[in-house]
Amino acid sequence: MALPKPQKVLTLSESSYLVEVLKGMVLTMGHLIKNIFDQDRFRTIEYPDVRKPMTARYRGAHRLLLRPDGGLKCVACMCCPTVCPAKCINIVAGEAENDPAEKFPITFDIDMLRCIYCGFCVEACPKDAIRMDTKIYEINAYTRSDMVHSKAYMVNLMDGLKPEAGAAYRAEQGLAPDGYTNADSAPEGSPR
Amino acid sequence: MPKVKINDVEIEVPAGTNMIEAAKLAGFDIPHYCYHPHLSIAGNCRMCMCEAETPRGPVLDIACNMQAREGLAIRTESDKVKAVRKSVMEFLLVNHPLDCPICDQSGECRLQDYYMDHGQYDSRGIEAKVGKHKRQDIGDLIVLDAERCVQCSRCVRFGDEVTGTGDLRLMNRGDHTEIGMFPGTRLEHDYQGNLADICPVGALTNKDFRFERRVWYLRETDSVCTGCSTSCNTKVCHQEGEVFRTLPRRNDDVNRSWMCDPGRQCNSGVGSLDRILRPTVDGVAVPDAFETLAARIKAAGAGRTGFVMGSGASLEANWALLQVVKANCPGAKVFSVAGNNAGAIAKSDGLLMDADKNPNSAGVALLAAWFGGIGGAEDLRAADLSLLVVLEDDIITRLGGNPAEAIAYFGTHNNPTAELASIVIPVAHVVEMDATYVNRQERVQRVRRATNPQGEAVPAYQALEKLGAALGRAPGTSMPTATFSAMARAVPRMNGLDYKALGASGRLLAPTVQPVAPAAPVAEAK
CATH class of the missing domain: 3.10.20.740 (Ubiquitin-like (UB roll))
Structure with missing residues (x-):
């Protein structure tokens, strides 16, 4: 059995609090003075107007990728729910009648409240169908059910954009509104 | 040797x-x-x-x-x-399409297993793979993908040697060799599911299980098919209380490695909508129907109460029924009605399927012979009964009419008997309990509990224990092991059988006629 750690004995300066408070104020004032005299390297970010650029490897919200013909890359092989340590991925597989891929996810839900952003699903995927490169870190909602990202939501999370921005992005890129590169090239009954 | x-x-x-x-x-x-x-x-x-x-x-x-x-x-x-x-x-693997992500065989595929154990080479393939016909609908239960085939010819030999239909063939030569059917033909026999089982790769897969679950999620529990009196040994594959498929389990004395297609469906009704989930009295769901049933049995009196043994119920349940009768209503008549339930297709062939669609006919016969004085269908029609307690069997279909004024039914699914019954008590399905069944060879075989009973169902022997308690004397059949031991001690033909020792392949009952000991040589008179 682990014994409780003995509490740290505070020194006189620590127990008087005054010195510690002053130390904190020195740090704050230091940043203020640095920001005033060295404005090229501003040390605080005016979130949400300004956002910190995330590194290329940052794992944000998941997105689902599409094939060149517009179908979903995912074939519901169940590798990601198998490897998921948080058991947050729920896929129901179905048969795609007119698609050579044969199998597709009828539902593909990720419970973002359970997700621990480990990225195992991305590594496990044999089809490069799921990525976490959206750099979206504001994953929030008013209800628990809204925290479950559905297949349609994750397909729309293109290039780090929110769904509404995704629609605008596709219009700008000359893509069909549903994400097909060319509406005619989408096979009949293609899984979406 | x-x-x-x-x-x-x-x-x-x-x-x-x-x-x-x-x-x-x-x-x-x-x-x-x-x-x-x-x-x-x-x-x-x-x-x-x-x-x-x-x-x-x-x-x-x-x-x-x-x-x-x-x-x-x-x-x-x-x-x-x-x-x-x-x-x-x-x-x-030269021409194997590597369909693993969409292939139902992955997880139990010999190509995957042996590649990891014995392959592990870097691909030297520079030529395009030979394409073959994919996703072919060749039978009611089977999907054929010729690209995944390794030309082992197990399915060809199965068609030639087991079913004798000879429907699948290897065609063409060299790396264009392809498994297929003759043009315009389909698999017609009742053993198609075995093709998917014996296929070591994903070329033949089962339509019923297609894309349902990944096999690595499933747990397997040893069981016995209750589709007919052959009682093929099975593995029930289930996940989180849901049964997904039933596979044959090797038992060289009963079913070898095979199983019929209707048998694969024997557990498909576990979670179906026509399961009886709650006890009902006169059509109203009640928390406890045993007191009411006991009161009605007492009101009817032993002379006008009948009990029907269940050839679809386990050995333990039938034993419990007889013990309830013995202890609480000694004068009551006990019946056993041969026949099949509503909806049963009484098909029989020389292989596995038997026309008797009851898994425990031999068990009922065994206990009936031990108990003595069990009436048949004609006796039941002739009897003047005010209450008939029925264990699992659909006697209305079997008799073609209602033989009593009121029926109390212990059963799993709704059927004509359950609809007519004034008291209905839910009991556990075969995959939801530990019990034993006796097949047509008189082999006592165990089933094991795979999932929890649906609704308020309990195994029939526990339900009868409660009924016995409500009547005054419980038969002591709440535990399957103890019940079996009691049976093995009491029934002469079961003497020496041990619940645990039944093992995976079951044990035969002792023969009916004990071999006569050779007469002692008479000492010659001097």
């Missing part, structure tokens, strides 16, 4: 045993695709290649076609054997 040597382990095996089986006995696993213990030897996959020691030095040969003889010595793990296996894997 010849002595053979496998990797320096000396073992005695019956003459004619092939070396795959002999190695299994010695504790070595020889990889193979085309060999199947219940099919003829084809020797075309070359995966079971082993090194046999001969006077000429070590020689490579296939283990499946090597029969045990005195002094035979083979090596299954030498460097040469390993190299051969690796090459065989490379050849088998």
Whole structure:
């Protein structure tokens, strides 16, 4: 059995609090003075107007990728729910009648409240169908059910954009509104 | 029995045993695709290649076609054997489409398993793979994907040797060899599901299970098919209380490795909408129907109460019923009605399917003979009864009419009897309890609990224990082991049987007529 750690004995300066408070104020004032005299390297970010650029490897919200013909890359092989340590991925597989891929996810839900952003699903995927490169870190909602990202939501999370921005992005890129590169090239009954 | 040597382990095996089986006995696993213990030897996959020691030095040969003889010595793990296996894997996978993400076989695929064990090579393929016909609908239960096939010909031999239909064939030559059906034909026999089971790769897969679940999620519980009196041994594959498929389990004395297609459906009704989930009295769901039933049995009086044994119910449940009658209503009549339930297709063939669709007819006959005075269908029609307690059997269909004023039904599913019954008590399905059944060979076989009972159902022997308690004297059948021990002590033909010792393959009952001891030689008069 682990014994409780003995509490740290505070020194006189620590127990008087005054010195510690002053130390904190020195740090704050230091940043203020640095920001005033060295404005090229501003040390605080005016979130949400300004956002910190995330590194290329940052794992944000998941997105689902599409094939060149517009179908979903995912074939519901169940590798990601198998490897998921948080058991947050729920896929129901179905048969795609007119698609050579044969199998597709009828539902593909990720419970973002359970997700621990480990990225195992991305590594496990044999089809490069799921990525976490959206750099979206504001994953929030008013209800628990809204925290479950559905297949349609994750397909729309293109290039780090929110769904509404995704629609605008596709219009700008000359893509069909549903994400097909060319509406005619989408096979009949293609899984979406 | 010849002595053979496998990797320096000396073992005695019956003459004619092939070396795959002999190695299994010695504790070595020889990889193979085309060999199947219940099919003829084809020797075309070359995966079971082993090194046999001969006077000429070590020689490579296939283990499946090597029969045990005195002094035979083979090596299954030498460097040469390993190299051969690796090459065989490379050849088998040359044109394999690597459909694993969409293939139902993945997780139980021999190509996957043996690639990890014996392959692990870097691909040298520079030419395009040979394409073949994919997703072919060849039968009511089977999807064929010719690209995934490794041409082991197990399915061809199954059609030729087991069902005798000869429907699948290998066509064309070289790497264009393709498994397929003759044009315009479909699989017609009742054993199609076995094709998916014996296919070592994903070429033949089961339509019922198609894309339902990944096999690595499923747990397997040993059980017995309750579709007919053959009682094929099965594995019930389930996940989180839901049964997804029923597979045959090898038992050379009962079903070998096979199972019929209707039998695969025997557990599909576990979670169906027509399950009886709550006890009802006169159509109203009640928390406890046993007190009401006991009161009605007492009101009817032992003379006008009948009990019907269930040939669909377990041995324990029938024993519990007889014990309830014995302890609480000694004057009551007990019946057993032969026949099949509503909706049963009484098909029978020389293979496995039996026209008697009840899994425990022999068990009922056994207990009836022990109890004595059990009436049949005619006696039940003639009896003047005010209350009839029915255990699982659909007697309305079997008799073609209602023989009593009121019926109390212990059952799993709604059927004509349950609809007519004034008291309905839900009991557990066969996959939801531990129990035993006796098949047509008089083999006592165990089923094991795979999932929890649906709704408020309990195993029938526990329901009857509660009924006995409500009547005054409980039969002591709440636990299957204790119930079985009590039965084994009381019923002469079951003497010596032990619940645990029934094991995976079951035990036969003692023969009806005890062999007469030879008369002692009469001492000659001097």
